[in-house]
Amino acid sequence: MTEHSHLGKQLAVELHGITKRFPGVIANHDVELIVRAGTIHAIVGENGAGKSTLMKTLYGMHQPDEGTITVNGSLVQFKTPTDAIAAGIGMVHQHFMLADNLTITENIILGDEPADSRGRINFKEARARIESLMTSLGATFDPDTNVSELGVGQRQRVEILKVLYRGAKILILDEPTAVLVPQEVDELFTTLKRLVAEGATVIFISHKLDEVLAYCDEITVIRQGTTVAHTTPSQVDRRSLAELMVGSDLPDPSGRETKVGEDIRLQVTGLNLAGNFAGAKLALEDINVAVHSGEIVGIAGVEGNGQFELCESILGLRSIMSGSISVCGQELSHIETRDRINMGLSYIPFDRHREGLLLDAPLWENTFLGREENAALTNGPFISRRKIEADCRSIIDRFGVLTPSEQVPAFALSGGNQQKLVVGREMASDPKVLLAAHPTRGVDVGAQAAIWDELRHARDNGLGVLLISADLEELIGLSDRILVMFDGRVTAQLDPATATPEMLGTYMTGEEQGDAR
Amino acid sequence: MKSQRLQRMAVTSASSLLAVFVALCICAVILLITGKDPIEAYRTLFGAAGDTKVLQGALNRATPLMISAAAVAIGFKMNLFNIGVEGQMRVALLATAVAGAAVDLPAPLHILFCLVVAMATGAIWAGFAGWLKVKRGVNEVISTIMLNFVALSLVAWAFDSFFRVESTTGSLLVKTKELPTSAWFPDIVDRRLNGMFFVAILVLVLFYVLVWKTKFGFQLRASGANAGASRVTGVNPKRMVMISMLLSGALAGLVGMRALLGDVHAYQNNLAEQQGFNGIAVALLGRNHPLGIFISALLFGYLGEASGRLQLIDIPKEITTIMTGIIVLAVVIINEAVKRWDDRRIQHKAALALNSVAVPA
Numbered sequence: 001m002t003e004h005s006h007l008g009k010q011l012a013v014e015l016h017g018i019t020k021r022f023p024g025v026i027a028n029h030d031v032e033l034i035v036r037a038g039t040i041h042a043i044v045g046e047n048g049a050g051k052s053t054l055m056k057t058l059y060g061m062h063q064p065d066e067g068t069i070t071v072n073g074s075l076v077q078f079k080t081p082t083d084a085i086a087a088g089i090g091m092v093h094q095h096f097m098l099a100d101n102l103t104i105t106e107n108i109i110l111g112d113e114p115a116d117s118r119g120r121i122n123f124k125e126a127r128a129r130i131e132s133l134m135t136s137l138g139a140t141f142d143p144d145t146n147v148s149e150l151g152v153g154q155r156q157r158v159e160i161l162k163v164l165y166r167g168a169k170i171l172i173l174d175e176p177t178a179v180l181v182p183q184e185v186d187e188l189f190t191t192l193k194r195l196v197a198e199g200a201t202v203i204f205i206s207h208k209l210d211e212v213l214a215y216c217d218e219i220t221v222i223r224q225g226t227t228v229a230h231t232t233p234s235q236v237d238r239r240s241l242a243e244l245m246v247g248s249d250l251p252d253p254s255g256r257e258t259k260v261g262e263d264i265r266l267q268v269t270g271l272n273l274a275g276n277f278a279g280a281k282l283a284l285e286d287i288n289v290a291v292h293s294g295e296i297v298g299i300a301g302v303e304g305n306g307q308f309e310l311c312e313s314i315l316g317l318r319s320i321m322s323g324s325i326s327v328c329g330q331e332l333s334h335i336e337t338r339d340r341i342n343m344g345l346s347y348i349p350f351d352r353h354r355e356g357l358l359l360d361a362p363l364w365e366n367t368f369l370g371r372e373e374n375a376a377l378t379n380g381p382f383i384s385r386r387k388i389e390a391d392c393r394s395i396i397d398r399f400g401v402l403t404p405s406e407q408v409p410a411f412a413l414s415g416g417n418q419q420k421l422v423v424g425r426e427m428a429s430d431p432k433v434l435l436a437a438h439p440t441r442g443v444d445v446g447a448q449a450a451i452w453d454e455l456r457h458a459r460d461n462g463l464g465v466l467l468i469s470a471d472l473e474e475l476i477g478l479s480d481r482i483l484v485m486f487d488g489r490v491t492a493q494l495d496p497a498t499a500t501p502e503m504l505g506t507y508m509t510g511e512e513q514g515d516a517r
Numbered sequence: 518m519k520s521q522r523l524q525r526m527a528v529t530s531a532s533s534l535l536a537v538f539v540a541l542c543i544c545a546v547i548l549l550i551t552g553k554d555p556i557e558a559y560r561t562l563f564g565a566a567g568d569t570k571v572l573q574g575a576l577n578r579a580t581p582l583m584i585s586a587a588a589v590a591i592g593f594k595m596n597l598f599n600i601g602v603e604g605q606m607r608v609a610l611l612a613t614a615v616a617g618a619a620v621d622l623p624a625p626l627h628i629l630f631c632l633v634v635a636m637a638t639g640a641i642w643a644g645f646a647g648w649l650k651v652k653r654g655v656n657e658v659i660s661t662i663m664l665n666f667v668a669l670s671l672v673a674w675a676f677d678s679f680f681r682v683e684s685t686t687g688s689l690l691v692k693t694k695e696l697p698t699s700a701w702f703p704d705i706v707d708r709r710l711n712g713m714f715f716v717a718i719l720v721l722v723l724f725y726v727l728v729w730k731t732k733f734g735f736q737l738r739a740s741g742a743n744a745g746a747s748r749v750t751g752v753n754p755k756r757m758v759m760i761s762m763l764l765s766g767a768l769a770g771l772v773g774m775r776a777l778l779g780d781v782h783a784y785q786n787n788l789a790e791q792q793g794f795n796g797i798a799v800a801l802l803g804r805n806h807p808l809g810i811f812i813s814a815l816l817f818g819y820l821g822e823a824s825g826r827l828q829l830i831d832i833p834k835e836i837t838t839i840m841t842g843i844i845v846l847a848v849v850i851i852n853e854a855v856k857r858w859d860d861r862r863i864q865h866k867a868a869l870a871l872n873s874v875a876v877p878a
Contacts, residue, residue: 315749315751317748317749336751337749338750338752340751341750347749349746354743354745354746355745355748355749356746357743357746358739358742358743358746359742359743360742361742365735365739369739369750370747370750370751372732372735378732381731381733382731383730383732383735404866404867404870405521407522408521408867409860409863411864412863412864412866412867412868413867
């Protein structure tokens with residue numbers, strides 16, 4: 001987009017003409033990336049655009065087919081990550097790679113232990129180094145704490161310490177904010193700014209545009225495997241940046257013409273659920289939720305505050321202590337899960353791999369899962385493969401699942417298409433109530449728009465939806481009401497018309513608790 | 518689109534064939550090391566295929582293998598590894614021998630009675646392992662192995678203390694009281710091939726229909742493939758564990774019936790020995806599919822029957838036992854490697870197919 005002027009600053013990383021081919025897959029082609037030393041440089045692009053492939057190239061996890069890598073002015077070739085580390089590059093992975101049962105110090109030195117001549121670990125020296133790094137990072141925890149006691153934000157800080165300990169001056173952070181609440185995001189960037197002030201360079205991979213615009217110095221946009229723009233936050237706004245990323249008009253979660261219905265589809269009253277072990281505090285405490293027909297009720301909350309338990313209780317997968325659950329006025333709390341599903345309850349699970357799909361099974365078996373009582377797909381006790389396959393094809397068509405056929409195993413699909421298949425299956429039986437947990441997590445913008453459209457369409461036809469999401473924009477855009485869950489309770493009800501992500505964040509961390517009614 | 522299914526089947530069969538071939542090669546090396554001529558050995562071993570008597574013997578040997586492999590496979594389909602088929606079979610053998618000799622029924626009913634007793638006792642014995650897993654979370658591999666020892670000792674003790682009958686013909690072999698002839702499973706074809714062979718075929722057919730064609734079978738496979746995913750659809754994983762252990766045990770009870778009802782007609786100590794364990798190998802080679810199990814059981818049955826011929830050319834017949842072991846090892850290794858390769862192939866193919874119809878997202 002703009003000519004980058006060198007501003008007198010040294011270049012930390014230069015990638016020219018990087019091309020990486022995988023059979024059948026768009027990876028990277030003709031990538032141009034210039035990162036100035038002492039800056040936070042954002043790499044933005046949708047899921048599958050090739051950001052991670054590019055960073056793996058820079059970190060030596062695989063070699064490019066074409067192109068050159070220059071680090072601090074000298075041409076390099078990384079055979080392994082070890083080479084990249086030696087050149088001062090460190091990577092903080094999206095999924096933390098920490099051993100829970102070791103202390104912070106032990107985790108940080110793991111694999112790079114300072115040893116004395118007899119092979120014993122010199123903990124004193126390690127501690128001294130870690131403490132000086134912690135000071136520069138502004139971290140305040142005790143390095144002898146077990147990692148299992150740390151929160152998500154602190155674990156991330158340990159990951160950063162790990163790469164700093166190995167002498168990294170150029171840090172790659174792969175979607176570091178995906179797991180953080182807004183307040184933790186602030187803290188993370190404060191940390192990163194301190195690092196940059198001390199001469200480090202940060203390459204920041206993200207698709208969250210607000211934080212990119214707020215905190216980063218420069219931005220490179222990747223689309224369909226190649227770099228399409230290089231810009232700065234002062235030159236773009238949110239919308240133009242998003243359009244650069246997608247290359248076309250944006251999906252928009254907001255807007256509805258129909259009205260919320262009068263009748264209550266899902267009613268949860270006074271629900272209490274015991275904790276996981278004797279003496280633990282309640283996992284759910286006095287939950288009251290009502291979802292009307294044609295209504296989407298959003299549940300906001302940091303993961304682990306009872307959303308998962310709420311879904312499992314409604315489905316009958318956990319036995320509740322007290323309270324009632326009803327669908328369309330019919331009491332459910334004493335009937336089996338399978339019967340609840342047959343009465344019109346549907347569930348898009350939190351993790352499609354763990355609870356949504358049979359990865360090795362063909363798509364038609366996946367769309368049949370949980371629908372064995374559907375008379376249109378069976379002949380008495382026998383399954384009708386012909387009917388199931390036809391039904392699967394219609395789900396594939398309706399939800400735009402990109403696949404060669406209904407016979408391929410589910411693992412062969414991309415994440416977005418797997419999710420569309422799960423959403424399609426759950427909507428296919430025309431449910432009365434849908435529990436949708438992170439319906440668009442980890443899917444690309446195109447699939448996200450398709451799933452949002454289907455949710456809105458079903459809502460307009462009277463479906464009641466309980467939407468659990470970590471994507472605050474999705475919650476604000478789709479919901480008719482937003483409830484905040486904290487510590488197993490519903491602590492606030494907000495109007496999406498006036499709610500902002502920052503507001504939600506305040507409630508989600510329990511800093512503030514409002515009127516839940 | 519059927520072609521995709523055929524391709525997967527072809528890949529699967531090819532990897533099993535490869536495993537057998539690799540095992541033959543390794544055994545050839547072993548033969549060479551011991552100074553024998555592998556070509557002559559294999560010519561003798563497979564040359565016996567022309568002999569009807571050998572073939573009938575092979576089918577007889579394949580009969581219990583098919584059933585015990587089906588017992589193991591139904592567990593595998595639910596992600597359960599029932600190593601206890603041997604013990605379940607042994608308990609069922611003694612129970613059936615005793616109960617069968619104690620009643621007097623017309624022929625078809627008497628046989629049916631024996632089969633039902635065998636299935637029930639096998640199921641009960643396997644049920645212990647299922648119950649331990651469901652109620653106490655005991656891994657079924659551990660519990661079925663332990664229950665094998667319990668079964669072997671218990672049966673040996675009960676047989677010795679209560680049910681042995683001294684031989685009237687002066688033979689040293691002690692047996693239980695002989696079953697009345699109405700409980701004998703008849704031989705067919707030249708009075709050589711035992712009719713239990715067709716029971717085994719029926720078991721495989723029913724196994725196929727149950728697991729691949731019914732709603733219950735779908736839930737069983739889904740629960741085995743991803744317990745979490747089927748749990749949220751309301752399939753109770755504990756119930757599935759219990760049912761599949763009971764089914765597996767019921768089949769295990771049938772394993773020894775060819776030997777008991779079709780051959781010896783009384784219980785003796787080494788009756789049908791190892792047939793429960795050998796089923797594991799057959800199920801692995803046959804990839805838990807009825808057709809694969811059928812072919813593998815025939816192969817193993819044949820190797821067992823023809824191995825005697827090797828002794829005629831001064832090669833110990835134990836080479837076929839070694840071969841069986843190597844086949845199982847090779848199958849496990851090659852299947853895993855082939856699966857990884859095939860998964861990648863399918864993924865690439867899917868990606869290619871999509872790129873060629875390039876839909877802009």
